[in-house]
Amino acid sequence: MKTKYKHIEFEQGQTSYERYLCCNRKDKTVLGEIEYHRDWHQFVIGFNSDCIFSSSCLNDISHFLGQLNKKEVANETNTTQT
Numbered sequence: 001m002k003t004k005y006k007h008i009e010f011e012q013g014q015t016s017y018e019r020y021l022c023c024n025r026k027d028k029t030v031l032g033e034i035e036y037h038r039d040w041h042q043f044v045i046g047f048n049s050d051c052i053f054s055s056s057c058l059n060d061i062s063h064f065l066g067q068l069n070k071k072e073v074a075n076e077t078n079t080t081q082t
Contacts, residue, residue, distance in 0.1 A: 001067050005060035010034070018043075020068075022061065034065065036072070043068040 003010045008031065013019030018036040022045060023029060032047040043065050047053075053061070 001071070002064070005057075005064075007054075007057055008060055010064050020064075022047075022064075032061075034068070041072075043072065 004025070007025055009023055009025050011021045011023060013021060013033075020034040020043075021030050022032040022034060024031060030048065031051045031053075032045050034043050034045045036042070037044045045061060045065065
């Protein structure tokens, strides 16, 4: 799974496998936090209020969320089949 992009990277949270930090690659500033939203059955991101993003960064974030959600769907499918 790709975690490093041109300007941002994603790090798995220390406390949960369902939590990731979205960080600036230059100075490691946390820009937002990704977590699994059980009611929506998908990963979502909450941004820090003072952050701004270019369209390319938003595309990278969307790509990362897509990877997580695809992986989660596969995990749910495997769990229901056993």
